[in-house]
Amino acid sequence: EIVMTQSPATLSVSPGERAILSCRASQSISSRLAWYQQNPGQAPRLLMYGADTRAPGVPARFRGSGSGTEFTLTISSLQSEDFALYYCQQYDDWPRTFGHGTKVEIK
């Protein structure tokens, strides 16, 4: 199965600053990558698909990029509601697999 590796595990950022999250696939997945955001006690929320397409309602400060095995989620100016857990997920092959997540915390 395709292993998804996210880094860093925890990212400490001040409000208003930029956060850069990485996701690496163990083999090429083209652009078949989704990103999710999860706040404590809440359901995971779809942020991005196709590596760089924002889901409806997702603010423009979220930007996804990458293809092949290396992907990045950039949050340009962190707002209070952005401090959360973020997961990547590949849909190139079965089983669909997720990364272990990056926690974005307030510095």
Place this chain on the structure above:
Amino acid sequence: QLVESGGRVVRRGTSLRLSCATSGFTFRDYGMHWVRQCPGKGPEWVSGIDGKGAITGYADSVKGRFIISRDNARNSLYLEMKSLRVEDTAVYYCARDPGSGGMWSVRWFDPWGLGTLVTVSS
């Protein structure tokens, strides 16, 4: 909206049935899935079913022990779990395939429910 229920503390080797009640969309038009999250780990796809209930799929870790089903008249999804193991301890989410009524065609999952906690004790 997706609302899971049925999670609780159970002993190893026993069975449990999870339910997911849905609303706000035409349930039969969408494939549905169960995704779980074990403590401290990333999400793991568990099982999926197409809109008609005819095609199902399972992760190797649960194949032969879990059965997914749906009742389109009740807009509900189910997961029958048997021979539970300690490693099945997780929050179980139901999630929709937003793109189709198939099972194997799912790309991403949207939306997800809030989840229900299953704890398997030894």
